[in-house]
Amino acid sequence: MKFSDLIAAIFVVGIILIIIIPVPSIFLDFLLILNISISIIILLTTMYVKDSMEFSIFPSILLITTLMRLSLNISSSRLILTNGFAGNVIHAFGSFVIGNNPIVGFLIFIIIAIVQFIVITKGAERVSEVSARFTLDAMPGKQMSIDADLNAGIINDREAKERRNKIQEEAKFFGSMDGASKFVKGDAIVGIIITVINIIAGLIIGMTMKGMDINQAVNTYTILTVGDGLVSQLPALLISTATGIIVTRSASDTNMGNEVMKQLSREPRVLQITGVLLILMAFVPMLPAIPLLIMGSLFGYLGFSNRRKNNVDEQEKNEDVKELEDIRDPKHAYDLLQVDPIELEFGYELIPIASNELLDRIVMIRRQIALDLGIVVPMVRLRDNIQLKPNEYIIKIRGTEVGRGKVYVNRYLCMHAGDLSSDLKGISEKEPAFGLPALWIDDSEKSKAESLGYTVVDVPSVLATHLTSVIKKHSDELLGRQEVKELLDNIKLTNPALIEEIVPKLLNLGDIEKVLRNLLREEISIRDMVTILETLEDYAPNTKDTDVLTEYVRQSLKRAISNKYVKNGKLQVITLDPNIEQSIQNAINQTDHGTYLALQPDMMQKIVKAIHSIINKITIKGEQPIILTAPIIRFYLRKLVEQISKDIVVLSYNELLPDVEVFSLGTVKLNEG
Numbered sequence: 001m002k003f004s005d006l007i008a009a010i011f012v013v014g015i016i017l018i019i020i021i022p023v024p025s026i027f028l029d030f031l032l033i034l035n036i037s038i039s040i041i042i043l044l045t046t047m048y049v050k051d052s053m054e055f056s057i058f059p060s061i062l063l064i065t066t067l068m069r070l071s072l073n074i075s076s077s078r079l080i081l082t083n084g085f086a087g088n089v090i091h092a093f094g095s096f097v098i099g100n101n102p103i104v105g106f107l108i109f110i111i112i113a114i115v116q117f118i119v120i121t122k123g124a125e126r127v128s129e130v131s132a133r134f135t136l137d138a139m140p141g142k143q144m145s146i147d148a149d150l151n152a153g154i155i156n157d158r159e160a161k162e163r164r165n166k167i168q169e170e171a172k173f174f175g176s177m178d179g180a181s182k183f184v185k186g187d188a189i190v191g192i193i194i195t196v197i198n199i200i201a202g203l204i205i206g207m208t209m210k211g212m213d214i215n216q217a218v219n220t221y222t223i224l225t226v227g228d229g230l231v232s233q234l235p236a237l238l239i240s241t242a243t244g245i246i247v248t249r250s251a252s253d254t255n256m257g258n259e260v261m262k263q264l265s266r267e268p269r270v271l272q273i274t275g276v277l278l279i280l281m282a283f284v285p286m287l288p289a290i291p292l293l294i295m296g297s298l299f300g301y302l303g304f305s306n307r308r309k310n311n312v313d314e315q316e317k318n319e320d321v322k323e324l325e326d327i328r329d330p331k332h333a334y335d336l337l338q339v340d341p342i343e344l345e346f347g348y349e350l351i352p353i354a355s356n357e358l359l360d361r362i363v364m365i366r367r368q369i370a371l372d373l374g375i376v377v378p379m380v381r382l383r384d385n386i387q388l389k390p391n392e393y394i395i396k397i398r399g400t401e402v403g404r405g406k407v408y409v410n411r412y413l414c415m416h417a418g419d420l421s422s423d424l425k426g427i428s429e430k431e432p433a434f435g436l437p438a439l440w441i442d443d444s445e446k447s448k449a450e451s452l453g454y455t456v457v458d459v460p461s462v463l464a465t466h467l468t469s470v471i472k473k474h475s476d477e478l479l480g481r482q483e484v485k486e487l488l489d490n491i492k493l494t495n496p497a498l499i500e501e502i503v504p505k506l507l508n509l510g511d512i513e514k515v516l517r518n519l520l521r522e523e524i525s526i527r528d529m530v531t532i533l534e535t536l537e538d539y540a541p542n543t544k545d546t547d548v549l550t551e552y553v554r555q556s557l558k559r560a561i562s563n564k565y566v567k568n569g570k571l572q573v574i575t576l577d578p579n580i581e582q583s584i585q586n587a588i589n590q591t592d593h594g595t596y597l598a599l600q601p602d603m604m605q606k607i608v609k610a611i612h613s614i615i616n617k618i619t620i621k622g623e624q625p626i627i628l629t630a631p632i633i634r635f636y637l638r639k640l641v642e643q644i645s646k647d648i649v650v651l652s653y654n655e656l657l658p659d660v661e662v663f664s665l666g667t668v669k670l671n672e673g
Contacts, residue, residue, distance in 0.1 A: 012067075035072060035235050038065060042061060043245075056169060076231070077197070090227040091224065093230045093231050094222075094225075195226075199225045268302075278296030279300070370527075372472070397474045403470045405466055409459060413456070414454045415437075473646070476520040480513070481510065498533055507540050535549075536552075551652070569661055572664075580607055584640075587599040611640070627668075628651050
């Protein structure tokens with residue numbers, strides 16, 4: 001491409017020189033084949049462009065190819081009249097067309113030339129003239145339309161400039177085509193004149209200068225002249241056809257072949273009727289039956305297949321229209337109000353993992369949560385989010401983000417209770433679920449990390465662990481009245497009397513829901529629904545306060561709670577100073593709408609600060625902070641410590657089995673800062 005301008009200049013100058021300088025017949029064969037090849041390329045290019053402006057150089061190419069044909073025609077005429085031989089290409093064309101009858105061959109050539117001159121060239125010239133005129137007339141209106149769109153803010157300055165340039169290019173193109181089509185017309189006329197001159201002059205030269213008789217001269221020079229005319233007229237015919245196509249081509253989204261097939265087959269009935277008529281014509285005497293039957297069957301099949309395709313397209317179109325109407329329907333807006341209970345959104349790099357391995361993990365998560373907490377986790381909605389980083393994900397509960405993490409595909413997460421070895425190479429990050437220091441290592445480092453005693457997990461396991469942790473922490477938000485109703489219906493299959501006694505005689509669904517959510521908020525399993533409901537049935541006649549009922553239920557679940565926190569029959573706890581317990585108990589106010597803690601703000605801050613101080617000391621030692629207190633204040637103390645962390649466990653004495661050995665790790669006192 002660097003020397004393309006130089007090559008083009010040499011090519012044009014070479015065409016001019018061929019007119020003057022004689023060329024050998026072998027070189028002429030090469031140039032004639034090149035001429036035919038170029039014309040084929042131009043014709044096919046005009047068929048594949050979507051818009052005339054995609055081939056805006058066509059007028060200049062038309063001039064150059066016309067000049068090339070004329071120069072080759074002059075060179076071949078020189079060889080015919082001087083040597084009686086103009087190369088193998090011309091001789092082959094002449095012999096093939098003429099055969100043994102020079103008169104028929106000459107007439108065929110004349111017919112081809114007339115068809116090109118009168119039909120194709122004349123039509124292309126007229127279309128070019130009209131297109132140029134209409135394009136120029138439409139320019140002011142198009143310019144005003146661009147200005148109006150620009151003033152209205154529909155387009156910007158850059159788009160307006162591009163559209164103006166396109167209009168100017170169209171005007172130049174069709175104006176050039178109007179003039180360039182004259183070359184095609186002149187080329188056709190010159191081709192006929194040169195052919196007549198070659199035949200007459202050849203006969204005179206053959207009989208007077210070469211001593212040929214009349215028959216020999218006619219055969220020799222007619223074959224060569226007709227062959228020369230065909231070699232010249234064939235590219236001219238292709239270029240003329242290309243000219244007609246390019247000036248009649250309207251802007252489209254596809255090329256000419258696709259548009260032709262699309263528009264001709266748009267109405268299947270036309271093809272079917274054509275097929276039927278051809279088949280009927282096969283029964284007419286003297287007409288060839290086999291070709292008519294074959295063509296009729298072909299068109300009938302095309303009509304049938306297009307009808308079926310159009311029916312499918314029409315059905316899809318109707319579905320799209322119906323979908324659009326549904327979207328426009330005001331009632332459709334209610335669908336936007338639906339909020340998924342659990343959503344997992346991820347970047348595009350995590351799509352393969354979320355689409356395959358994670359789905360199986362989610363099934364196991366739902367099963368495990370059902371065993372651990374006694375609730376059925378709703379379906380987890382998986383969707384990609386292009387606003388996230390490629391390796392990032394977020395977890396949402398009821399449409400609100402509650403967790404976020406980053407993972408690395410094709411790597412493993414390496415974790416350890418202590419410090420990570422400096423020998424391991426990887427990306428340092430926090431473990432998403434618990435925030436522990438971790439390292440993302442390659443597969444080559446996996447064996448080494450495992451040999452050092454580190455925990456190594458893959459990406460799906462990291463996602464599943466984080467999702468499980470989030471679900472457990474927010475399980476109370478996933479439980480609604482409908483879910484409670486389904487749990488009660490399940491219990492009713494085996495304990496119908498229990499359900500009939502408690503709902504709705506003693507408690508309604510809302511009250512039971514509040515109790516269950518209180519339990520789940522502290523990660524207490526509600527799987528033993530029979531015990532929970534029986535406890536509610538026992539104490540509901542005395543109080544409707546769901547917080548108080550929750551404490552009764554917790555006491556009835558003491559075995560499950562003890563097994564959850566007690567290790568080897570021992571429990572290490574933090575206790576409260578009796579003065580603090582008494583202060584909290586005195587601050588509990590009871591009203592008709594329930595109980596609440598009316599503690600002085602300064603006293604509340606002192607208690608929270610004291611608890612925070614001792615919990616920090618316990619946490620540094622690696623112990624789980626568990627506070628043990630009196631049953632009457634357990635619920636309200638839990639509300640206080642939530643200001644520090646929701647992970648702090650608060651138990652009452654009545655929630656432990658009698659055989660549990662309790663060891664105190666420290667006592668919360670107000671004088672401890």
